[in-house]
Amino acid sequence: MEFLLSLVLGLFLLLFGMKVLRHGLESFAGKHFQRLLVWMTKTPWRGFWSGTFSTAALQSSTALTVMAVSFVDAKLLSFENSLGLILGSNVGTTVTTQLLAFPLENISIYVMLAGALGYLLVPNRLRFLTLSFFGLGILFFSLGLLRISMEPLAELEIVQTFLHQIGDNPLKGVIAGTFLSALLHSSSAATGIVMLLAEDGWLTTPAALAFIFGANIGTCFTAVIASLAASRAAQRVALFHVLLNIFGVVIFYPFLSPLANLLDFLGGSLSRQVANAHTIFNLLSSLAALPLLPWATRLLYKIRP
DSSP states (O other): OHHHHHHHHHHHHHHHHHHHHHHHHHHHHOHHHHHHHHHTTSSHHHHHHHHHHHHHHHTOHHHHHHHHHHHHHTTSSOHHHHHHHHHHHHHHTHHHHHHHTSOOGGGHHHHHHHHHHHHHHSOTTHHHHHHHHHHHHHHHHHHHHHHHHHHHHHTSHHHHHHHHHHHHOHHHHHHHHHHHHHHHTOHHHHHHHHHHHHHTTSSOHHHHHHHHHHHHHHTTHHHHHHHTTSOHHHHHHHHHHHHHHHHHHHHHGGGHHHHHHHHHHHOSOHHHHHHHHHHHHHHHHHHHHGGGHHHHHHHHHHHOO
């Protein structure tokens, strides 16, 4: 049972680290970030880049999507202008997984220590920037703890059977990734777990890709919940986020094997290949959807008049 305790603690620290990282960056940016965000969404293309850089800074596409839903609900941002922001948020969230692909577990304690001391000693808003480093250190430490706790878990027959079935049927991987991401409220956290499974040989690359596809759908759950009591315009924003990620899965799902071969050709560790797949999937999906925004706007007005 010790490994189950380590697994739960690792998951808790993973989510807590992401929350501390996001809180530090949000506090450092301040209210100027919100005003800048509204100004940067005047056109879909500007909204795309604004969403990309803002999510990379906040380290959470969920946070930005919920923020967009809130802005539209408060009529600070129009529904049409929010769509480019959502597209960009899917790209910006891949920065987190790229960071997680670095093998920095051994120095995580020093990163946490430096961040904590900085938060206590550095004056003004810069202290929140050092707080984000503390959160980043927690992230890397949690991955090391998860890796240790998953070793005995993966030896269980029921887990091995499930992972084998995912390898044989990627659709099950998509469904499992959707539920895992919805449960964790974070596609980045779910992808980080998939990276560990792939690196240790428990998931094939195509199966890991299927998990990632599902994780992108599951991450919409929080924004959907946040929009339930909001205006119709805000609900359209959340619905667009769901449809965008389903659109990406429909496009990429038939090409799981060729994409896995491309990642193998690009090289790198298996965890890096998974991170690269997450980046490629979100970037190409958003770029493919960008020219379709006028059509998507008309469709969503018909669905949610």
